[in-house]
Amino acid sequence: MTDGPDAFDPATYDEVVAEIPDYERLQAEVAAATTGLRAGRFLDLGAGTGATALAVLDRHPGAAVVLLDESEAMLAAARTALGAAEATSVVAGLEDPLPAGPFDLVVSALAVHHLAGRAKAELFARVAGVLAPGGRFVLGDIVVPDDPADVVTPVDGVVDVPSPAADQLTWIEEAGLTASVAWAHRDLAVLVGDKPSPLYARLREALSPALKARDRVAVAALRSALAAVDNAQAVDAPPAPRSGGVVAGAVTGLGAGEAPRRELSEGEIVAIVRAEVDDRREAAADYERAGKTDAAGRLTAEADVLAALLAPG
Numbered sequence: 001m002t003d004g005p006d007a008f009d010p011a012t013y014d015e016v017v018a019e020i021p022d023y024e025r026l027q028a029e030v031a032a033a034t035t036g037l038r039a040g041r042f043l044d045l046g047a048g049t050g051a052t053a054l055a056v057l058d059r060h061p062g063a064a065v066v067l068l069d070e071s072e073a074m075l076a077a078a079r080t081a082l083g084a085a086e087a088t089s090v091v092a093g094l095e096d097p098l099p100a101g102p103f104d105l106v107v108s109a110l111a112v113h114h115l116a117g118r119a120k121a122e123l124f125a126r127v128a129g130v131l132a133p134g135g136r137f138v139l140g141d142i143v144v145p146d147d148p149a150d151v152v153t154p155v156d157g158v159v160d161v162p163s164p165a166a167d168q169l170t171w172i173e174e175a176g177l178t179a180s181v182a183w184a185h186r187d188l189a190v191l192v193g194d195k196p197s198p199l200y201a202r203l204r205e206a207l208s209p210a211l212k213a214r215d216r217v218a219v220a221a222l223r224s225a226l227a228a229v230d231n232a233q234a235v236d237a238p239p240a241p242r243s244g245g246v247v248a249g250a251v252t253g254l255g256a257g258e259a260p261r262r263e264l265s266e267g268e269i270v271a272i273v274r275a276e277v278d279d280r281r282e283a284a285a286d287y288e289r290a291g292k293t294d295a296a297g298r299l300t301a302e303a304d305v306l307a308a309l310l311a312p313g
């Protein structure tokens with residue numbers, strides 16, 4: 001990624017790849033971070049010669065991909081590499097408006113580190129804007145590690161301006177996505193931003209005022225519904241850490257081997273919350289029959305809190 005072979009030229013890109021220890025592993029980890037997601041259509045930012053899109057397509061056969069890159073030559077190589085896959089290419093900068101969403105998935109490998117910090121944050125906000133609810137952003141890139149001994153990928157400090165993983169997790173959260181680290185090794189990291197479903201977002205937004213108001217009924221109902229959704233989203237492997245517990249940590253070793261959550265569709269989340277409402281109404285009816293009116297009233301009130309969020313406005 002330094003002088004010599006050109007990271008933007010397909011003729012010399014193999015030489016660039018050879019300079020990046022763990023290039024293949026990074027592509028594999030980006031693709032691995034897309035599992036659990038139904039990706040019918042995805043966007044690859046800084047698609048280059050198509051290595052990232054190919055790795056993702058391996059996991060999501062038949063998905064339609066939009067390849068974005070400022071270099072038409074790189075995109076031409078990518079289209080050849082992708083063969084019969086349903087691919088559209090867009091010659092544009094990462095600073096430009098993104099192709100129209102919604103996308104189930106936005107991926108980017110080894111491209112965003114070409115943007116300065118503020119431009120990265122602005123890009124993440126635009127990515128959040130084109131993601132479908134329940135969609136995911138997977139960013140695999142060079143980062144500034146805590147320990148300078150972990151700088152193993154050549155960067156020139158001019159065209160290559162990586163940022164610390166912790167900063168990027170903050171910008172992903174500021175964009176309204178739930179950030180986590182899927183994989184990290186030395187100066188490479190795969191960061192994930194999940195776009196909450198509208199209902200999940202409403203549940204989360206309602207919790208903080210309920211806590212402030214010490215509304216025990218609402219807090220109990222909301223916590224229970226959020227936990228039910230979180231449990232359903234947990235995959236067999238230990239869940240990936242949320243950024244809150246990650247930002248202050250070193251990149252090295254963070255998240256290694258951790259798998260992202262299985263992202264539920266809006267319909268699945270609605271079904272879980274509806275079941276929470278129904279369970280409470282049934283239990284309230286049982287209490288009512290048993291003459292336990294206080295317990296019945298409390299469960300009915302909890303059900304009402306959740307039912308109001310199921311059908312807002």
Ligand SMILES: C[S@@+](CC[C@H](N)C(=O)[O-])C[C@H]1O[C@@H](n2cnc3c(N)ncnc32)[C@H](O)[C@@H]1O
Pocket residue numbers: 007008045046047048049050051052068069070071074092093094095108109110111114
């Ligand atoms: C190192 S290559 C990575 C390609 C591919 N994702 C991979 O991992 O092999 C970086 C790519 O980002 C593109 N790129 C760099 N800066 C860009 C920008 N500001 N806007 C759009 N594309 C850019 C380059 O043209 C190049 O194809």
